[in-house]
Amino acid sequence: MLPRAGARSTQETDIATDPRSAAPSPDAVAVELTGVTKRFPGVVANRDVSLCVRTGTVHALVGENGAGKSTLMKILYGMQRPDEGTIRVAGREVRLSGPADAISAGIGMVHQHFMLADNLTVLENVVLGSEPRRGGLALDFAAARRKISEISTAYGLGVEPDRLVADLGVGERQRVEILKVLYRGARILILDEPTAVLVPHEVDELFDNLRELKAEGLTVLFISHKLDEVLSVADDVTVIRRGTTVATVDPRTTTARQLAELMVGSELPSPETRESTVTDEEVLRVEGLTVRDAAGRAVVDDASFVIRRGEVLGLAGVEGNGQAELVEALMGMRRADAGRTTLADEDVSDWSTRRRREGGLRYVPEDRHRHGLLLDAPLWENRILGHQTESSVSRGPWIDRASARADSTRIVEQYDVRTPGIDTLASALSGGNQQKFIVGRELSGDLSVLVASHPTRGVDVGAQAAIWDHIRAARRAGLAVLLVSADLDELIGLSDRICVVLRGRIVAEVDPSAVTPEQLGSAMTGAQDDARGGAA
Amino acid sequence: MTAAPPPAAPEHSSSTVDTTLRRQSRVTLTRGRLLVGAAALLVTISLVRILTGADDITSGGTVSAALALAVPIGMAGMGALWSERAGVVNIGLEGMLILGTWAAGWAGYQYGPWTGVLAAVAFGALGGLLHAVATVSFGVDHVVSGVAIILLGTGTAQYLSSVAFEGVPGGGDTQSPPVPDLPSFSVPGVAGPLSDLQDTGWFLLADLAGILRGLLTGVSALTLIAVALVVLTWFLLWRTAFGLRLRACGERPEAAESLGVNVYTMKYAAVVVSGAFAGLGGAFLAVVASSAYREGQTGGRGFIGIAAMIFGNWRPGGTAAGAALFGYADALQLRRGGESVHALLLLVGLVVVALGVWLVVRGSRRSGIAGLLAAVAVLVWFGLTDVVPGELTGLTPYVATLLVLGVAAQRLRPPAADGIPYRRGTST
Amino acid sequence: GSDDAGSGTDTAGSEEASDIKVGLAYDIGGRGDQSFNDSAAAGLDRAKEELGIEATEAEAGQGESDAAKEERLRVLADSGHDPIIGVGFAYSAALAKVAPEFPDVTFAIVDDANATGDNISNLVFAEEQGSFLVGAAAALKSKTDNVGFIGGVQVPLIEKFEVGFTEGAKQVKPDIEVQSVYLTQPPDFSGFGDPAKGRTAAQGMFDAGADVVYHAAGGSGSGLFEAAKAAGGLAIGVDSDQFETAAPDVQDVILTSMLKKVDVAVFDFLSSVSEGNVEAGPRVYDLEQGGVDYSTSGGMVDDIKGQLDELKQQVIDGEIEVTDPTA
Amino acid sequence: MRRWDVRDVALGLAAPLLAVAFSLVIASLVLIGAGDPVLSTYSLLLDYGQRPRSLALVLNAATTYYLSALAVAIGFRMNLFNIGVDGQYRLAAMTAAWVGGAVTLPTGLHQLVIVLVAVLVGGMWAGIAGLLKATRGVSEVISTIMLNAIATGLVAFFLRKVAVPVAGSNNIGTAPIAESGRVGGLPLVPDSALEVFGFLPVAVLAGIAYWLVLGRTRFGFELRATGRSESAAVASGVDVRRMVVTTMLLSGAVAGLVGMPQLLGASYSYSLDFPAGLGFTGIAIALLGRNSPIGIAFGALLWAYLDVSSVILDIEGISREIVTIMQGSIVLSVVIAYELVRRYRLRAEQSRVGRELAQAPRAEVAA
């Protein structure tokens, strides 16, 4: 797919000529970790981990949330110092006291959360820390631009050096991250959950890129929660459970189910159980909703849909096609430029977020840290957030602390939030438990519609199953749900109907029982539309 | 703000309010537009001068005074810029400025003005170092540390001067002995002709002559250095690897850290430089603008410097422009206050009329009409009076800043991680 | 001037010390401010030397309330100081309140006639008269018929200087232009300590045609001297003979100074205390008393001295009445 | 669920005590440097501070400081930095003094009118900054700095217009408020001739109201939520812009009270020597007290104590600047100490979470 000659040209432009970039022998070991232990206060994130990664392979790392994958990779990238254990790169033991050491050892990392400065250009983000210079002091922009373009074309990344990162979509940002690593001439790439935010089409592109890198002799370490992906791209898969490596398996002889069992010691939960609970009572009706951005472009363009009692409407779409804006407009957090929203027969188009929430609209936000929680506040105060006017937590102008606390305890028990207590700060919980708490909170009181944005993103299989169960139970009890998700299995498994958005428009409606993720994926990218990323 | 410290961290980082507002109108400021705008402003000012006879508003003396008043503010602003570009809010600049004035007085009277300048820079940098220790190493809320440093700077300078200057001839508890002046420069041969041209009062030409005369004659060596430092700041921060790293620490320190940049080092460097700039501003106050350290000499210029930097959208050119605006307004009111500020009313009225019309044309009916109404009020005031009372002329720089910000604040974009304490290894 | 090296609270170590212990409370700035506090200190120092008295000095803090001033006076009184002098009108209310509490202690206040009582002496000055003379001097020396006045902070006390100066100038040249600027407004008292502002204002006046400028702006005045030097104009100092205290390179622009002899007033008061003949109530230091005057050092007013002294006599004789805006 | 309460208290006390100790060390070093006697300075401070009159003075100063710090703290709780308390209280006090001196009303009503005027003016002046932020996105940090300076000019301008001339005085001030509008002192400190401001109970009430409103009401919850995470507040239905304006109004209203103890209890008119700079003090004290009503009270008392004792230091010939240096180092070391304690606590909390989760039987997904 990619011109091999082009790929080779990258090596000629490497800043540091890496002696290890000589032809890889298939059985050479790129990275070897032995007996790595890393303790955080109260947690042993990694316990006696041993890992051996062969040169020129894609090596996947799987495990539950909090199993210690990211920590292990951060250790390998010099961002965390291990308490015990040794790291060998290409056979030589190394001491990594910072990312700079890792970079010079030929290791590069793409982080779980993008490490990009929005207000800097792509070029600035890429060269940061290894800037080409002119005259010893000045940054050589021309050289940097040239080199970035070269790498970009060589690997088909399609990255423009002078754009502001703030203006890029998720997929593009990911490619910038990869370019950052390649730019430094890394021979070992660590990708922490690179596919979490990508649609299948982009995932395929990414995997093509990975295979390309592999063919060049590069080594890829790759973390994902999506087991089928892992099986399709990896040469080896290592499973981490509770901080320890439990097995390294051959993907050709392993099934997803077996992997999951290794991860959690239980069966892979599945989102699909369908017995329709849809009624014909309309709860939410959206007509002609349009939202424009600063430049006047319609990011949500004349969107119309209806959700009924007991129905889950899935919204599928490549990230950045207006879902976020649609959801925010629906919640009243963003002004709609046109359109009408009716909630239980009432026109709520002019209502504030507060009134909409009081009217029974609930929200599981996409970014729980930004929109869902007060991280510095204890759980019971987080129970109040968004429900300030609800009788269960307040009386008139006063906060009812006792009931808020009692109800928080209920949520913690009912939703299996693993926490020592409701006085624990929200920031002390793991992501999955934070998410369970949010779901529990939003599903309490009188509600008629739940807007759930990526409710299980980055949440491990256990918590994921629990959240799915709760949504399903609420649906049975008559809840109308708008489910926005990038996880197509989740969409297909949970939804009664799926709308596909593309460039802010709802372009198709599909029946989840008659669609495969692949079909859905191509609908999301506009079927014949292959302009994105320039893939053939 | 994932890890907001307990004493609420007030900061001017992008809030939802700011961002939504910013989205409403994004007109890029190209160099061309800037030039056209400046030219239009100059023409209007010239018109106003001719209409009102307030010749001082573009006189060489005003411009030169404005320049001198702008330098300490600009240096404080440049200090704020360095610090905030690396993500550290530095409210403590006022304290560092005070330390600078003291050191300049102390070293200046004993070892000459240049040594005084160096000592001021060193003392300012010391203040910056203290701020860096508190904010970078200890992760203290930036504003808190800044406030403490103002207190410490004030107390220390007062204390030191009572120790060092009391009983010294020409000095005292609250002031140092006189410090010799620094040399100043003029472009040879221009003063006379420009002065003559200015005296003609010709439309536009006289104004240009006045401005040039103010900028080209009798300029202190320290002013030249200050201007050079603005340019140098721009070059260092936007054209070098060091600058890129420093700015990255203010935008996304985790990203910088993950690429092997030592965020702590960069922040330390930035905040120390920031203090050094404030020290230099203090030296200017003590050595050039006056000839000794005096208690209370800084008069809140550190805060104004921060305002100038915000006004300048966290950019060196903008910051310098903000300082210049402030210096200009201050010079006007201190010189022929009543008359010049009165003329300024006409200028403001005209500019706001233009702005209001522009807003209405662009569809922001409400803001436009509000602007027009305000303009009418200002023009009526202008028409009904001959001078502005002395108590009010002093407000010119502050009102001007507030007005300009009210119009332009939405375009401002602070560094994304400005004011947020950073701790190594806390990234996810 | 502060060529003395008097340190805070030391008592003059004269052997034959009288048993008088003076408490002197300065306004903001205190000893060493090269302004009226310093002048009071000079009077005190002379009294220490000549009368052998002991003294304790204290100083007001920035922006403090009357309560702090009262306390300062009370602590001084409590610890056996008598007499107690408050320097500056800021002590007015505090003194009026504390003096009755200590009927046996003698109090004095400089620059205020409002706080009155059986044990309060008010040492006040006819600043307008002194300013009148230097105004006349300015007008006589002005070639452009344009003079200027710079006030540090716009408070009534400083307005007395302005009024006197203007009247003096107009007395000599009725058509003369008098420019006038105040650097700051209360409670921003930085106008008394910001030479940069003083310089800018002075430059503006010289640019606008003035050739003699008078200041009543405390420490900001040094900015005037520099501006005068740069513009080739003349400056008039205030309070003390600033020719003596200014940097040598600007001495030649100091035409004269309006002398406000706080030192004389303080010394007079102290000597009357030591002689036991203090009188309560206002004691006005005017031209007649020699409490205000103009200075002649530098010799730049030698040529007009005759005219000035004539005017002085006219004021003393009441032929010319200078307006006191605070009366 | 709340454990470690004893330890919490110990930790809470550790920080301020450490800080005071640290700043004593710094002050001692400075004293030694100046050649002043260290121990006798402190004993002087202690002796002087225990005199009844000093106690009354401390209480009076603390009353004012407390109100100022509360005004600042209201803003802090939602990440608004109201540097403008200074201008707000001065403008408010001047206007209130003028109105109070111009009218004669029955006792009770008179005071009420004066205080209301002050609260309204303070609120409105702060409201300008709030509006500018909410509608035009102007950072309140600069706008309040500018408004402070503008308030200074306006006060000077209007004071000149409304001042009553007093013969022989170099001061100018508004007409004195009649007896009916004053608030008498309270003989709170035994053996002290000096009475404590009758406004002290009002400050205490303001503190209680602050605690109630911020800690116990919906409004307070929303205010704090906005301070902790603006984005989360928006998502949970808080109108942040309105919140900005309301908070500034409230902060300014409390700022309006700052000048009242002095005006109604001591000077009865606004004149040139009305205390200035209290807003800045308020910032430092709010930081010192970490925005908690009790903490601020302690901070105000400590600050007032130091300020009051500076009088005696000065008279005893010890550099009074030592007090400013002590205040600065206390602020800095308090926050550093708090930060260290906070980190310690967070680590402890996380390890507790970790421990308890490790012990808890892991509820597995249905096997």
Ligand SMILES: Nc1ncnc2c1ncn2[C@@H]1O[C@H](COP(=O)(O)OP(=O)(O)OP(=O)(O)O)[C@@H](O)[C@H]1O
């Ligand atoms: N900086 C840290 N301080 C304290 N504890 C930490 C830190 N980083 C990680 N941990 C702990 O280490 C454990 C492992 O975290 P890690 O991020 O490696 O998990 P992960 O496998 O990457 O999870 P996920 O799949 O959610 O990304 C977490 O449960 C957490 O409690």
Ligand SMILES: Nc1ncnc2c1ncn2[C@@H]1O[C@H](COP(=O)(O)OP(=O)(O)OP(=O)(O)O)[C@@H](O)[C@H]1O
């Ligand atoms: N930098 C850190 N400092 C302290 N604790 C941390 C840090 N990073 C993670 N933790 C701890 O790790 C746990 C959660 O880590 P983890 O990264 O596994 O969450 P997550 O499930 O990945 O959430 P998310 O998907 O939102 O990142 C929490 O207990 C948290 O306290």
Ligand SMILES: [Mg+2]
């Ligand atoms: Mg991870």
Ligand SMILES: [Mg+2]
């Ligand atoms: Mg995670």
